[in-house]
Amino acid sequence: MALIREKRLPQLHLSLPVPPRAAAQELGVLGRRPNPAVAPAPTATKASTPSGLSSQFRLADFEKLAVLGRGNGGTVYKVRHRETCALYALKVQHYGDPAAANEADVLGRTGSPFVVRCHSVLPAATSGDVALLLELVDGGSLDSVRSRRGAFTEAALAEVAAQALSGLAYLHARRIVHLDVKPANLLVSTAGEVKVADFGIAKVVARAGDHCTSYAGTSAYMSPERFDPEAHGGHYDPYAADVWSLGVTLLELFMGRYPLLPAGQRPSWAALMCAVCFGEPPVLPAGASSPELRGFVASCLQKDYRNRASVAELLAHPFVAGRDMPVSKCALRKLVADASSSL
Incomplete structure (x- = not known):
């Protein structure tokens, strides 16, 4: 099988401003927000960066609650934001795995209720691993x-x-x-x-x-x-x-x-x-x-x-x-x- 061509991790953050605790509780355990308006199809060579997403999450902002799944490329955790208590899925992918950059690039182009949402790309400070902060879909696969x-x-x-x-x-x-x-x-x-x-x-x-x-x-x-x-x-x-x-x-x-x-x-x-x-x-x-x-x-x-x-x-x-x-x-x-x- 052909290998996936390795790409640099896009220098973009798809994060949302962290809501105050009351807003997070109103949104419910998924921390769900309205989907952004669908933009015109981007070109195949440049990832689109959603506008107005200025604040950045850090891995230290989250508490791991459970392992949702493991695969060759990494592990998916159920996590809770320490300040707002909103729940997310955190997909931690191993350093050097080209799938991490590829997935971040593709999810940066999407905004549909029928596609899992990526809130942020979180590089680990020491290990070199990359984490994708995703919406938590509570029924599993x-x-x-x-x-x-x-x-x-x-x-x-x-x-x-x-x-x-x-x-x-x-x-x-x-x-x-x-x-x-x-x-x-x-x-x-x-x-x-x-x-x-x-x-x-x-x-x-x-x-x-x-x-x-x-x-x-x-x-x-x-x-x-x-x-x-x-x-x-x-x-x-x-x-x-x-x-x-x-x-x-x-x-x-x-x-x-x-x-x-x-x-x-x-x-x-x-x-x-x-x-x-x-x-x-x-x-x-x-x-x-x-x-x-x-x-x-x-x-x-x-x-x-x-x-x-x-x-x-x-x-x-x-x-x-x-x-x-x-x-x-x-x-x-x-x-x-x-x-x-x-x-």
Whole structure:
């Protein structure tokens, strides 16, 4: 797999003025603020710096409360601001990891309720590690919800699909491709809000319609053209690759397990390549799934990326556009609440 090209950490602070204690309490435990107005798409060579964000957070301002997750690149903590008591997620990434600079750069370009928000980039004074101060999404990842509560209902899945697609639509409109969509990288709040997260290998595409040559990512969610680049001229359409990954993700949430391999089979690279490139997607039983869901998944998991539906087409698909929104939102909130109560 190609390595992510290392970038210098942007010399910018995406922090917000620290609110007084009363304001923080009014905002609630997430310390949430209104999203900034969406600016025109930035160029691919320079990160945008939000205006009016002059004050800076320091790592010493925060108290670590719990570990939310660990990965190869670092650790995510639940933290509390010592003065305001507002809660955040602090993603500490190891010195020299290019994903830290990449994620900071990409998140500096975004401001959507469907994308996790970055408040500040905090360089450590001594270790050289870099910390991203992120909004705390209190329900955890969709992967953790599935592992605790099992398969998602269709109603809850339709809500996940609608919000994840809204996040991807926002990103794609700004020529940002995620390249690692999976249940672990979609966060959900107890209010039923889904947010795209983890932009360590995301790319900003120079021009609309450009293809991509990066093959970093999670093998289980890679599209056929990413597994077999030689068959596609050594490059691929990254927007269509995100759609495939979302299709696999939704199918996994519905089935309650990774869907492209038989239950219990070890997901080795060879097994995954055979399944993704040469196997057929599982057929959902008619009695256990609606025609709308089956059609939606089929639109995502076309082997030929040129036949895959776009994000805009999927947002208009009956499975998403025709959902009963209050029912689907309630179903998702219930799943998250049940998963949280099982901790």
